[in-house]
Amino acid sequence: MTPLKKYIRPGVLRNLLRKAAEMAGGGCSLAISFEGEVVIVEGSAPAAAFGEDGPGQISVPIHFDESHSGRLFMRRDEPDERVDCARLLDFTAYSIQELVDMERARRSIAEEALAKYRELALFHRSVPNINTSLHMRDVVNALIDECRLENYPGELGMIFLLEPSRKVFRLAVQFGFPFGTYLQPMVDSDLFHEVAVSGRGEIVNDLDKEDRWDNELPGLGSMILIPINSPNRCEGLLILASRKTGVFEAAHRRSLSTLASVAGISVSNAFNFEGVQKLMSAILQALAEAIDARDPYTAGHSERVAHLAVAFAHALNEAGGYRGGQFNDDELREIYYAGILHDVGKIGIKEDVLTKRTRLPERRMDVVRARFQLLGQFDDFDWGRAYECLCNVNRAMVPEAADLEYVRKLGTRVMRRNGADLRYLYDDELENLLLAYGNLTRDERREIQRHPAESERILQHIPMQDDFSHLLTIIRQHHERMDGSGYPDGIKGEEILLQSRLMAIVDIYDAVTQERHYKPAYTRSEAMKILQKEVDEGKLDAELTAFFLKNIENIESLSEQVKVTRATHLSALGNLANL
Template sequence: MTTGLPLTRLLKKPFLRSYLEDALALFGEGCSLAVIHTPDSPVLAGFAGPADEETLLSRFVSNSTDPDSIRELTVVDTVYGWLLLDSCDGAPHPQLDFVARSLCEIMQREFVRRGLGAETLDQYREVALMQRAVAKLNVSLNVRDVALALLGECMATSFPAQHVMVFFRDEENEPFHIIHALSTRGVEYAQRIAESRLFTEILAHDSQNAKAGDHHGERTVKGEIVNDLSGDDRWDIVVPGVNKLLIVPLATSHMVHGALVMVASEDSPTFESSHLKRITTLASVTGIAMANAHHFQQVQKILIALIQSIATAIDSRDRLTSGHSQRVARIAHALARAVNRDRADFADRVFNEVELEEIFYAGLLHDVGKIGVREEVLTKASRLPAKKLDLIGLRLQLWAALHAREWQELQDRLQAINTAYDLSQEDEDLLRQLARESFTVSGRTMTVLGEDELQELLTPRGTLNAEEWAEIKRHPQESHRILENIPFTDRFPRILDIIIQHHERLDGSGYPAGLAGENVLLQSRILAVADVYDSLCRDRHYKKAFSREKALAILEDEGRLGKLDPRVVRVLVDSLDAVERAQAPEPLVFSAG
């Protein structure tokens, strides 16, 4: 058996020529030594002595050389060449065996040295590939980003493939679906490969190996090359132009997460074991990166579900605020997109997708702090409770009887004032008048309205007294305190600031910090407009829902007074139909990096 490796790689020509000249001293005068190898056809690798080189080579090719004068030069059962002796006397020369053994020993040592060098180089290349792959494939905790990075690594290395694709599955029993491809064909063509028995069995075999090796804590990841699909009975589909496949599972010790598939046509070079080795190295890193990304995204989905549940739970404490946080999040997100499109006042400010996502989640969570507000405060429908108003009614009737006055109309007005959203000057005058009206019973003088009752009823807007209002005003800080322990990652660096500022006003009249002007984030101004708009358009215990026109008029007034940002209000007015039609964005994961 001969090999395609040239003998001259193991015996350098200058050395061989010098060695043969020295070896001639072991033989009689007139002898010649030659070493012949066959890189393509027999040629002389080295020669020493008086014989004619061409004649000696010709005799070897024609098999006319005395077999006793030829020795094979063999390394590891492979013939690399032959040592020839041309002797004038034709006598046996046992020295030839010594020379041949010496040359074989020299070749053996060079073979080992070259093998160690090649192995070291392969290991270095594999380590270098591993390091580069680890750096590039672990940049993102997003499965699609990992797949795209894998394709980039494949393109950076020369592979005989026309098409490269990455398949993934979310759970072990789910089908594989394509998530990225470098191909001139459509996804349907790519997806058909995953439906073949060849694809299924390679990845199923890997899964069985994994289960069998669970007690060792390791997974056997084995890819496969098929350079002639027509000869493989597992290829049970027909895809024109697909004749060669390289399939490598993307796996960890617990699960096959996906597969990298390379496709080549019939006239393309064949896939080799070196290709499979490099891809397997990339696959080992990719499998771990995909598993990390998948697990991270699963955790984030749980976190998002928790966030949505928290928002729903807060809103559900009061039937009239049910869905408020979801609506505010949707409106704020759509309004921020409308701000992006506005070139009149916001030409120099455009929110990117991550910032838009941040505004959406800020809207979902903006009222989380209300978990610490008493339910009787959240659902307070009147300035005074019904029992206290009934007591005032009894005093009013007694006062009217003693002074021969009509009382029913006054009681009706008190009941209306008790639940009114705003007080008119006429209402305020009436309350102060009733607080001055007194009567005496059994020697005790009392007023129709006590001082505490008067102050409660004089609440200018809404139904909350000063103490209750102070309790409500603490909810942005409570939201911040609760949410600061949630790992939003660096993706949402301002979400807590947006939330804590959503009740700040540009004129400094807001809460909790009384921030003003540019100290209030634009995101918080957008959230504030969305929050006020939804509150105005919905029934509350202290008021009925306003029409869209009335709600917008109130927002515009707030803008003119310097409380809400008038530019954001204008954008809402101009794009209200689009904002209200906008759907909530799909739940997104908080990708790292």
């Protein structure tokens, strides 16, 4: 069932099959297969009764995408001449295909919006850094720093700038090459010349097969060349390279082109921000959905938090307000959009951190397994037991103390062979495996914890209406805790905005009641116990949490009403106080 969710919601599909069975007058079973496996059956017939060449049935194909397909089957227990089964089956298949195609289109739009926003976010971050000076040296150093900050795959980098008086490109700055390496021959290559003349970036992932490359800089395997263009000319070239082949992708060219355009415009001292800001405002809603979609386990989280937060605030209003204060319409809308946008900063978190399932990824565990097998051939070492223990630790949220101690001892074990020390486990592996709780290292947790501040930084470039004066503060503070243990600022108590304390409660509630890659979904009663534990530890506002727990059914009901009033832009949410 899981692969099918990508193309169509199973509940919608079941409803369609049920309606089709009803239209057939009963005595009819329908089923749908995905890649040859029957995944949904509606009717009395078992799944095994359906197949490509099964007797007493008819079927038509369903195309999910270019590489995945399935079939829609219909069986009748009793013939009924009043029903044209073939036409009914065709109509049902047509309806399913239309829904699949619409879902594919929606996902495509979301992916395009996310890709565009990555460019825009990078642009907004890099402009103040690169445009801090009109001195070219400062600009190119800032550009190199931005390249390093983005962690592009190339371990080598160069920037060549055009000397206007001599019309010659000269090396301005480099990184990764040994000190004293002469890099000027790069300018003599046909590849460099063509990119500079055409003004279009290029990726070459195997330089040995490139006709325009004559090994001007020996030892390079792949390269990406991006022109630094101003409105009037090519000011220079930004080049990242690697000794490996096949390391660069089209996305790298797009983002590097964005950086280079900022640098080029800073050289000519002219750029226009107005159009970009309008575009960013227009894609806020699509942005939140696209960010949630990075991880299928968090899909819809931002929207649910927005609905619950507004419902929570409205429930407080119904009960006379919080300490006598009422949320007005603008404040309710502000809370709504704070919920929608509270995780925007996750756009800057690396994918492998955001969706990390285990302490070490599967590929690294394969490497460890091969290493253990090899060492087991030369040492008195039960590699199978050791690897099984590592697998248990790798998957555990809270590993057994004995397993952690065993891993710790493995980390100290070294085999000396042919004059070399061969370690059983390396420092970066131990750092992940010896975590007492969870699967994130200190650096990874720190990266996750910077997303509220990153959200504020991204959104501060977008002009919001004056009535939303607390929006950025709510977003920045939604992970702060009453005892000061939260982040990013470690503020506590009444220093935390009321709306932020409210947001923290519903954020936790939605997170624990939804399945994540590291845990199952908790029931409402289990989630309530977790919230109460957070109160007992002094982390959540006790008064607000008590109200939330007491009125949880009413708040969830109100959140469904908020969902109906969902807006696509700031001015269309409506009068939420009249829910």
